[in-house]
Amino acid sequence: MGIxxxxxxxxxxxxxxxxxxxxxxxxxxxxxxxxKITRSxxxxxxHAKVNFGVLGTxxxxxxxxxxxxxxxxLFQMQALMNIEILNSYNITRIVTTCPHDYNTLKNEYKDLGxxxxxxxxxxxxxxxxxxxxxxxxxxxxxxxITYHDPCYLGRGNGIFNTPRExxxxxxxxxxxxxxxxxxxxxxxxxxxxxxxxxxxxxxxxNINRTQEAMNTKAKTIATACAFCNTxxxxxxxxxxxxxxxxxxxxxxIVKSQNL
Amino acid sequence: xFSVSSLIFSIIFFGSCFLFYRNINIIxxxxxxxxxxxxxxxxxxxxKQVFFIAFGQKKMxxxxxxxxxxxxxxxxxxxxxxxxxxxxxxxxxxxxRILFSPKWANVYRFLxxxxxxxxxxxxxxxxxxxxxxxxxxxxxFFSEEMKGWPTLDxxxxxxxxxxxxxxxxxxxxxxxxxxxxxxxxxYPNTGSFLISGLFSPYLANTLSLNSLFILERxxxxxxxxxxxxxxxxxxxxxxxxxxxxxxxxxxANLKPKGQLTTMESVTNEVKSMLDPNIDSFAQPAxxxxxxxxxxxxxxxLNRIQLLNAYSCTECGRCTAECPANLTGKKLSPRKIxxxxxxxxxxxxxxxxxxxxxxxxxxxLLNDYIKPxxxxxxxxxxxxxxxxxxxxxxxxxxxxxxxxLVMEQSAAPSELNTIFSNIENNGAPWQFSAAxxxxxxxxx
Numbered sequence: 044m045g046i047x048x049x050x051x052x053x054x055x056x057x058x059x060x061x062x063x064x065x066x067x068x069x070x071x072x073x074x075x076x077x078x079k080i081t082r083s084x085x086x087x088x089x090h091a092k093v094n095f096g097v098l099g100t101x102x103x104x105x106x107x108x109x110x111x112x113x114x115x116x117l118f119q120m121q122a123l124m125n126i127e128i129l130n131s132y133n134i135t136r137i138v139t140t141c142p143h144d145y146n147t148l149k150n151e152y153k154d155l156g157x158x159x160x161x162x163x164x165x166x167x168x169x170x171x172x173x174x175x176x177x178x179x180x181x182x183x184x185x186x187x188i189t190y191h192d193p194c195y196l197g198r199g200n201g202i203f204n205t206p207r208e209x210x211x212x213x214x215x216x217x218x219x220x221x222x223x224x225x226x227x228x229x230x231x232x233x234x235x236x237x238x239x240x241x242x243x244x245x246x247x248x249n250i251n252r253t254q255e256a257m258n259t260k261a262k263t264i265a266t267a268c269a270f271c272n273t274x275x276x277x278x279x280x281x282x283x284x285x286x287x288x289x290x291x292x293x294x295x296i297v298k299s300q301n302l
Numbered sequence: 303x304f305s306v307s308s309l310i311f312s313i314i315f316f317g318s319c320f321l322f323y324r325n326i327n328i329i330x331x332x333x334x335x336x337x338x339x340x341x342x343x344x345x346x347x348x349x350k351q352v353f354f355i356a357f358g359q360k361k362m363x364x365x366x367x368x369x370x371x372x373x374x375x376x377x378x379x380x381x382x383x384x385x386x387x388x389x390x391x392x393x394x395x396x397x398x399r400i401l402f403s404p405k406w407a408n409v410y411r412f413l414x415x416x417x418x419x420x421x422x423x424x425x426x427x428x429x430x431x432x433x434x435x436x437x438x439x440x441x442x443f444f445s446e447e448m449k450g451w452p453t454l455d456x457x458x459x460x461x462x463x464x465x466x467x468x469x470x471x472x473x474x475x476x477x478x479x480x481x482x483x484x485x486x487x488x489y490p491n492t493g494s495f496l497i498s499g500l501f502s503p504y505l506a507n508t509l510s511l512n513s514l515f516i517l518e519r520x521x522x523x524x525x526x527x528x529x530x531x532x533x534x535x536x537x538x539x540x541x542x543x544x545x546x547x548x549x550x551x552x553x554a555n556l557k558p559k560g561q562l563t564t565m566e567s568v569t570n571e572v573k574s575m576l577d578p579n580i581d582s583f584a585q586p587a588x589x590x591x592x593x594x595x596x597x598x599x600x601x602x603l604n605r606i607q608l609l610n611a612y613s614c615t616e617c618g619r620c621t622a623e624c625p626a627n628l629t630g631k632k633l634s635p636r637k638i639x640x641x642x643x644x645x646x647x648x649x650x651x652x653x654x655x656x657x658x659x660x661x662x663x664x665x666l667l668n669d670y671i672k673p674x675x676x677x678x679x680x681x682x683x684x685x686x687x688x689x690x691x692x693x694x695x696x697x698x699x700x701x702x703x704x705x706l707v708m709e710q711s712a713a714p715s716e717l718n719t720i721f722s723n724i725e726n727n728g729a730p731w732q733f734s735a736a737x738x739x740x741x742x743x744x745x
Contacts, residue, residue, distance in 0.1 A: 199558060
């Protein structure tokens with residue numbers, strides 16, 4: 044099934060308004076695994092008849108990676124460029140599938156003149172359900188799933204329950220890892236680690252976390268971040284390829300609700 | 303009323319107060335070597351943090367058993383110290399149990415009984431703590447950075463408390479025994495106390511009058527001099543947290559943990575670069591704009607980061623949660639805080655001994671903290687979450703990365719590639735910005 048995506052410039056040309064801007068992010072635009080998450084979330088929005096826009100080629104890296112790597116110059120260049128585009132479209136509400144962009148757009152653009160209401164896709168989906176625009180049936184009843192808290196969604200911004208409630212709404216039997224919510228263990232990608240080799244150590248962080256997730260005997264590891272997804276997918280490949288699925292909550296919704 | 307003993311006591315008392323005042327001022331001076339952190343709003347929220355996190359020790363309760371033991375030691379110690387009001391008065395005025403009056407004997411006994419109960423609880427907890435450190439050997443007390451003084455410091459504090467509590471109880475027991483002797487004119491009959499009353503008969507039976515008197519005096523002096531010593535020990539010890547926990551939680555970050563600070567100095571430069579109307583080759587308007595980006599040495603840190611370092615009690619909860627540390631990397635958030643304190647102390651000492659112009663050619667970066675440690679951080683905030691006092695090692699790590707990247711261009715080579723990709727294509731990957739919407743046509 045195809046998907047419908049309109050850019051902000053198209054919408055403006057047609058004299059239309061978007062109710063929300065979907066910030067796709069660099070990973071969501073270019074990384075093969077993350078693109079699937081992007082398309083799944085778009086399917087959900089199409090299904091719920093959300094009138095959203097994307098920036099398309101006008102979008103640029105949010106600057107999260109640069110900032111956490113210590114390159115504040117590059118971060119601010121990116122931020123100021125993005126803010127200029129966002130403000131030129133009078134954007135007030137943004138949804139994003141990436142907790143890093145979520146954190147950056149919501150918290151770190153403010154000081155530079157970009158003040159927006161920013162939602163993570165799990166928050167937005169939850170809002171769609173509340174507004175009865177999306178109905179989730181419990182097709183995943185009895186399915187054992189564990190949820191990995193992305194650092195920038197959980198500890199970083201205090202969102203622990205919304206993703207879990209979506210899983211439960213689909214009937215999932217949620218099994219928690221030993222370290223979860225506030226004491227959740229990083230996947231190893233944050234702070235620009237995604238883009239470099241780890242320092243010398245005894246183990247890779249993603250292996251440590253994936254092992255913990257697999258210890259729950261869950262058949263699926265759910266995440267809400269493309270970076271976490273990549274790291275844990277790699278972990279599963281290393282430990283026991285094919286034994287567990289690693290899926291974003293948006294993908295689980297598309298799969299179970301036949302969207 | 304005044305006597306030689308009053309004089310000696312007063313010299314010790316005022317001397318140790320003065321010494322403490324002087325040393326604490328040096329610490330505050332050291333903290334003020336850091337940068338001005340700006341204004342602190344939301345004072346109501348801040349007082350809440352002081353109340354719940356410092357006073358109520360809320361974050362300790364992630365481990366309830368240890369939390370209760372810790373609370374007992376803390377409250378016990380504070381409550382027992384009410385007794386030193388009387389001890390100090392007795393010392394200066396050369397009196398004995400000046401606050402005791404037969405009319406209020408019940409109230410007095412109630413207070414001393416509470417102090418004695420606290421002393422026993424503190425003793426028990428402190429022994430459990432010593433066992434945890436030295437027999438069970440809890441892993442977080444044995445990291446690389448704990449070797450030598452930090453481990454000794456941890457044990458000394460606990461042994462100090464054992465001596466103080468034992469002296470307090472023995473002093474009371476000897477006192478009770480003396481109340482039944484010919485010296486009872488000096489030792490008013492207070493009636494028996496809860497704990498010391500249990501073993502005072504033993505003392506009365508085994509010791510001569512003279513020995514009893516010497517024992518009581520020795521314990522009295524030992525206890526009070528010990529307390530003054532302990533007060534002055536704080537300033538060189540990790541135990542300073544019992545005081546600094548309060549300002550530290552007041553000034554701790556209230557924003558979402560994911561949010562990093564915005565560098566205004568960078569904003570000005572970036573804006574002038576992006577604005578075609580500004581001549582980017584013009585001389586900077588004021589010399590203030592040529593400040594250093596990021597943190598190389600402790601004076602580049604802000605005062606809250608330095609306060610954080612002095613507040614750290616080296617418990618290692620941060621390091622025990624750090625994903626980098628747990629997978630064998632060199633990074634330890636606790637070491638970051640310990641290094642900052644060691645270095646600011648060194649800078650302060652140099653200032654006092656060798657003067658303002660002296661330069662020891664050392665810095666926090668490289669001489670204390672290696673880039674390898676900084677680059678191992680995933681910025682996951684587990685350390686910040688774990689800290690019972692809301693200390694923020696992450697902010698220091700990021701500030702030091704900023705120096706490495708913006709002043710020294712010393713990022714790991716993969717990251718330099720990422721930077722140029724972001725600059726050129728607007729993404730960390732080497733894809734053309736024109737292809738950014740291609741995902742739409744996949745499948």
